[in-house]
Amino acid sequence: MKAIVYERYGSPEVLELREVEKPVPKDNEILIRSRATTVTSGDWRVRSLDVPTGFGLLSRLMFGVRKPKQPILGSELAGDVEAVGKDVRKFKPGDRVFAFDGARMGCHAEYKCMPEDGAVAPIPPSFAYEEAAALSFGGSTTLDFFRRGDLKSGEKVLINGASGAVGSAAVQIAKHFGAMVTGVCSTANVELVRSLGADRVIDYTQEDFTKNGEAYDVIVDTAGTAPLSRSKNSLASKRALAAGFWENARHAPDPVGGDDDGQENRRRARRRTPGGSARPGRARGKRRVQTGHRPALSLRPNRRRAPLRRYRA
Numbered sequence: 001m002k003a004i005v006y007e008r009y010g011s012p013e014v015l016e017l018r019e020v021e022k023p024v025p026k027d028n029e030i031l032i033r034s035r036a037t038t039v040t041s042g043d044w045r046v047r048s049l050d051v052p053t054g055f056g057l058l059s060r061l062m063f064g065v066r067k068p069k070q071p072i073l074g075s076e077l078a079g080d081v082e083a084v085g086k087d088v089r090k091f092k093p094g095d096r097v098f099a100f101d102g103a104r105m106g107c108h109a110e111y112k113c114m115p116e117d118g119a120v121a122p123i124p125p126s127f128a129y130e131e132a133a134a135l136s137f138g139g140s141t142t143l144d145f146f147r148r149g150d151l152k153s154g155e156k157v158l159i160n161g162a163s164g165a166v167g168s169a170a171v172q173i174a175k176h177f178g179a180m181v182t183g184v185c186s187t188a189n190v191e192l193v194r195s196l197g198a199d200r201v202i203d204y205t206q207e208d209f210t211k212n213g214e215a216y217d218v219i220v221d222t223a224g225t226a227p228l229s230r231s232k233n234s235l236a237s238k239r240a241l242a243a244g245f246w247e248n249a250r251h252a253p254d255p256v257g258g259d260d261d262g263q264e265n266r267r268r269a270r271r272r273t274p275g276g277s278a279r280p281g282r283a284r285g286k287r288r289v290q291t292g293h294r295p296a297l298s299l300r301p302n303r304r305r306a307p308l309r310r311y312r313a
Helices: 041-048 054-061 130-133 135-148 165-176 186-195 228-232 260-275
Strands: 002-005 017-018 029-037 076-084 096-100 111-115 121-124 156-160 182-185 200-203 216-220 233-244 310-311
Touching: 002 076, 029 096, 029 130, 076 111, 076 130, 076 135, 096 130, 096 135, 130 135, 135 165, 135 216, 156 165, 165 182, 165 186, 165 216, 182 186, 186 200, 216 228, 228 233
Parallel strands: 156 182, 156 216, 182 200, 216 233
Antiparallel strands: 002 017, 029 076, 029 111, 076 096, 096 121, 233 310
């Protein structure tokens, strides 16, 4: 099968299209033929090892000291079940599914094996493969944070970077929880964020949310441009700020897997998806791998991001 492979850390030029061995599903696994995948900030972090200060050694221990342990990037995909192991009961060949393998990666390939009880779910009938593939990364990261922030109906949430993969998911999930949502984005994406359900949209080129006198119960900073030092006066008493998602490259622990909270996040995300209401946003403009705004559907960010941190005002 074909796969995008890298054997050393660096710029996008280290990536190569190669023929690799096609995986064979174990007794409890399904083999998925990929129809769509994404390139996220997690892939960028792991490929480049461009990580926040203090995380360099930890990252190499996790992903490979001298070269990558996993030569195939990609944390999520959507496709068709091609074969199943003898113990599999939930899926059958021909099923349309989307899957998320987190830090284990390996989704930038034609085929991927996933355990039946892993983060795999049927694609809602109204969804295209491209839409389903982009659900997991932003959605699971956002759900994890809102659970930590104990978001409740009626509370006020500000999402800085509301048109990206995590931001667009945050707008929709916050509305699902009954929150009053303010999204912050660039001029080009104001209408996109409004269409996702935001009650108010702030164009950061025209207004600084930290100076408008508003206070929010929870602030989600997916862009890394609203640290506590800047945002603390906009936080209501004793509530949370998530400053700079490092998103899926963090995985220590995996924000959507590997611990009890992660398993519960996956179950909740799967329960919410079949209704077909939440969709990945699509930012305007040319999609770029190394520069520019990160589109909501697939590609990488244009700025460095700090690890996920939780503050109390």
